[in-house]
Amino acid sequence: MPPSKLPPTIRQRRLGAELRRLREGAQLNVKAAAELHGTTQSRISNIESGGYPVGADRVRTLAYLYGCTDHHYIEGLVAMTGGRVKGWWEDYREVLPAPFLDVAELEHHASSMRIACGLHMPGLLQTPDHARALLRGVVPPYDPPKLEHLLSFRIKRQAVVYAERPTPVSCVIHEAALRMDVGGRAVAKAQLGHLLDMGEREGITIRVLPFGTGAYPSSGSGIVHFQAEVPELDSVHVDTDTFAGYVGAQPQLVMYRAVLDRLEEKALEPEESRGFVQALERHM
Incomplete structure (x- = not known):
C-alpha cells in the first residue's frame, strides 16, 4: 500500500482536528481558509481529516492565518507532522x-x-x-x-x-x-x-x-x-x-x-x- 493511501494515524487525525479547531476559532469556513491559504477547499478538508500529510511549514502558515500566536502550541503541532513515518x-x-x-x-x-x-x-x-x-x-x-x-x-x-x-x-x-x-x-x-x-x-x-x-x-x-x-x-x-x-x-x-x-x-x-x-x- 503506497504511503499516500495508508489510513491516517491517530496523531495525524489529532493534528487535523487541532487545525480545524484553530480555523473555527478564527471564525473561518473551509472556503475562506482555502482562499487565504491559496489552495482548494478539498485540500483544507483533507488536512483536517488527517488524510493529507502536512509539513511543518504548512502548519506554521495555517496557524498564522488563523491568528494563533502560542509558539509552544504551534511547535507542538509541528512535532506531529512529518508525513507517514513508519513505526x-x-x-x-x-x-x-x-x-x-x-x-x-x-x-x-x-x-x-x-x-x-x-x-x-x-x-x-x-x-x-x-x-x-x-x-x-x-x-x-x-x-x-x-x-x-x-x-x-x-x-x-x-x-x-x-x-x-x-x-x-x-x-x-x-x-x-x-x-x-x-x-x-x-x-x-x-x-x-x-x-x-x-x-x-x-x-x-x-x-x-x-x-x-x-x-x-x-x-x-x-x-x-x-x-x-x-x-x-x-x-x-x-x-x-x-x-x-x-x-x-x-x-x-x-x-x-x-x-x-x-x-x-x-x-x-x-x-x-x-x-x-x-x-x-x-x-x-
Missing part, C-alpha cells in the same frame, strides 16, 4: 485492528504516561505468561495466529519502559487486579514479582489502591493519559463496558487529569505500595 507497529497493520496500533503510536510519542487500572495489570507491566493468559480468556477466543500476533505486539509495546531513556510511567493499580489469579498461581506470583522489579526501574511509579479505600472515581474504567510536551495536545484513552476510545477536548482532559489526581491521592504511596505487593506475593 514498528505498522508491521501489524494487516493483522491487527487500527485501535491497537493507535495505542502503540501514542505510547511511542508520549513524554510521560499516567495509568489507572481496576481489574487488569497495565499492559506495559505484564509478563508474557500473564498477557497470554488474559488473551486466552477473550470471548470469542482468538485463533492461535491472532493470539500470537497480539502477544508479540503487547510485548513490543513495552520497549518504551526498557529504552535507554525510558518514558516515565505512573500507575495506580487496584488491589483487585493484584489478586486476580490470571494464568494460575505460578503465573500470578511471577507477575507480582515482575511488578516489584519494574517498580525499581527508572521512571516507573506504582501506587496501590486497596479494597479499604472504598469508592473511587471512574471505578469502572481503565484510563491511560498520554502526556505531550504541550498539555493542550495530551490524549486520554478510556476503556469501559460501554465505551473504548480517545478523548482530547480540553474539558475532557481537565476532568481526567482531576480523576487521576484523585486516584493518586487515595492510593498508597509508592514505598507502602511496594510493601503491599510484597506481602501479596509472599502469601500467594
